[in-house]
Amino acid sequence: MDGAALYNGALLNHFAVFIVTTRDLPPRRISVAPMLDWSDRHCRQFHREITRHSWLYTEMVTTGSLFHGDIQRHLDFNAGEHPLALQLGGSEPAELAHCARLGEQWGYDEINLNCGCPSERVQKGAFGACLMAEPQLVADCVKAMKDAVSIAVTVKHRIGIDDVQSYEFMRDFVGQVAEAGCSTFIVHARNAILKGLTPRENREVPPLKYDYAYRLKREFPQLEIIVNGGIKTLDEIDAHLQHVDGVMIGREAYHNPYLMAIFDERYYGDAAPVKTREEVLVSMIPYIRRQLELHGNGGKGLRLNSIVRHMLGLMTGLIGARAFRQTLSDSKKLALGDPDLLLEALQRMQGLSAYVRHQDNEYFSKKGDA
Ligand SMILES: Cc1cc2nc3c(=O)[nH]c(=O)nc-3n(C[C@H](O)[C@H](O)[C@H](O)COP(=O)(O)O)c2cc1C
Numbered sequence: 001m002d003g004a005a006l007y008n009g010a011l012l013n014h015f016a017v018f019i020v021t022t023r024d025l026p027p028r029r030i031s032v033a034p035m036l037d038w039s040d041r042h043c044r045q046f047h048r049e050i051t052r053h054s055w056l057y058t059e060m061v062t063t064g065s066l067f068h069g070d071i072q073r074h075l076d077f078n079a080g081e082h083p084l085a086l087q088l089g090g091s092e093p094a095e096l097a098h099c100a101r102l103g104e105q106w107g108y109d110e111i112n113l114n115c116g117c118p119s120e121r122v123q124k125g126a127f128g129a130c131l132m133a134e135p136q137l138v139a140d141c142v143k144a145m146k147d148a149v150s151i152a153v154t155v156k157h158r159i160g161i162d163d164v165q166s167y168e169f170m171r172d173f174v175g176q177v178a179e180a181g182c183s184t185f186i187v188h189a190r191n192a193i194l195k196g197l198t199p200r201e202n203r204e205v206p207p208l209k210y211d212y213a214y215r216l217k218r219e220f221p222q223l224e225i226i227v228n229g230g231i232k233t234l235d236e237i238d239a240h241l242q243h244v245d246g247v248m249i250g251r252e253a254y255h256n257p258y259l260m261a262i263f264d265e266r267y268y269g270d271a272a273p274v275k276t277r278e279e280v281l282v283s284m285i286p287y288i289r290r291q292l293e294l295h296g297n298g299g300k301g302l303r304l305n306s307i308v309r310h311m312l313g314l315m316t317g318l319i320g321a322r323a324f325r326q327t328l329s330d331s332k333k334l335a336l337g338d339p340d341l342l343l344e345a346l347q348r349m350q351g352l353s354a355y356v357r358h359q360d361n362e363y364f365s366k367k368g369d370a
Contacts, residue, residue: 025083025109028184028226029241029267031055032260033250034087034112034156041077043310045287047253048080049280051260053268055083057248060114062125063090066099075106078287085110087156089117091127091137093144100145100153110184111145113138115157118192118202129192132161135173139180146181154184156228156248159212160191167212174216174223184224186248187213203229203251214243234262241267256316277314281342284311288339296337304341305334311342319357320349 032039032047034057044056061074077084086103088111090096100111115138117128131138138155145153155177159170174185190206197205208230217225227240228248237247253260258277264270275283288307295302308328315321327333327345334341 026053028246031248032253042307051263057085060087060089063095083109087112089114093140097144097148101148104149110152112154119199135176142182143180156186158192186226189229255313285339320352323352324349
């Protein structure tokens with residue numbers, strides 16, 4: 001087993017000494033995707049209230065932002081977020097090694113290199129998906145990072161770029177990077193189109209080819225292969241797990257987070273009671289209150305909306321979910337900065353569902369009369 005998998009460093013405070021503890025990390029059967037502007041620490045804290053064992057990934061953090069920006073702002077996370085991976089964007093081996101070391105010192109459990117982002121801004125920095133055309137450079141980056149840290153170094157990539165459709169292109173990329181020491185690959189199973197499609201279109205238009213990821217696992221059984229892209233239901237997850245080691249979920253986890261409530265039991269064998277949606281909601285209130293105290297800066301810093309926005313999907317699929325979302329999106333109420341707004345949203349929703357149930361009953365009793 002990768003020795004890094006047993007390592008976890010926890011930083012007491014950012015100037016202080018590291019306390020290194022060892023703890024078993026769960027397998028990457030399920031992970032929540034890195035999502036720029038979405039999977040920030042508040043979002044991850046919320047997801048962690050729903051699933052204890054699934055892996056969480058940060059948004060992409062570029063090496064430039066760690067060299068020139070506010071390191072603490074980019075790297076800080078909440079103590080309960082483990083198992084947690086830091087995704088880096090970059091293409092310069094020495095810089096990536098330095099940032100990977102920072103990530104390990106900060107207490108992350110894994111460093112992931114982004115070789116899948118198609119955005120023009122990222123291409124200008126010559127990293128992201130365009131790195132798939134330079135497997136030797138990626139291998140050098142991985143080697144430099146592996147030499148710098150003892151935690152796992154993983155790669156998230158596409159199955160091809162632009163009009164390259166052959167499986168062999170991806171296979172050779174993975175083979176070369178694996179030789180440099182990477183043993184976990186997260187395959188977003190569609191091509192990245194570097195010119196002409198927006199990042200959003202790049203998550204929807206190029207067709208999904210899961211069989212490329214399956215074949216990769218067959219041909220490299222010693223590697224850990226995680227499939228990603230368009231996965232939405234438990235049945236789909238179960239089907240993928242017949243072929244690969246793990247599944248990464250992005251948008252569905254964000255928009256319908258309660259899907260994850262069953263993950264611990266179903267995929268990690270943890271029979272501990274599952275929190276209800278209401279319990280998840282209520283458990284976030286003290287967290288939000290504390291965050292606003294620490295970072296709210298009298299209304300000039302962190303805002304209630306910065307946390308609550310990630311929770312709008314919690315009631316997806318239930319009667320009253322719309323009323324719940326509306327209450328939590330009301331700018332006047334949000335401006336008051338009171339986390340009890342979550343309870344108000346819940347009450348409004350419950351009132352509405354009671355009303356709808358009442359209407360249903362009346363409807364059915366009338367039908368019964370007829
Ligand atoms: C808002 C948003 C931001 C994203 N940002 C990143 C990112 O920072 N790094 C990355 O590797 N992928 C990023 N992605 C891509 C996702 O990680 C994932 O590969 C993609 O959404 C496909 O998975 P899904 O269909 O389950 O959402 C982003 C996706 C979304 C929706």
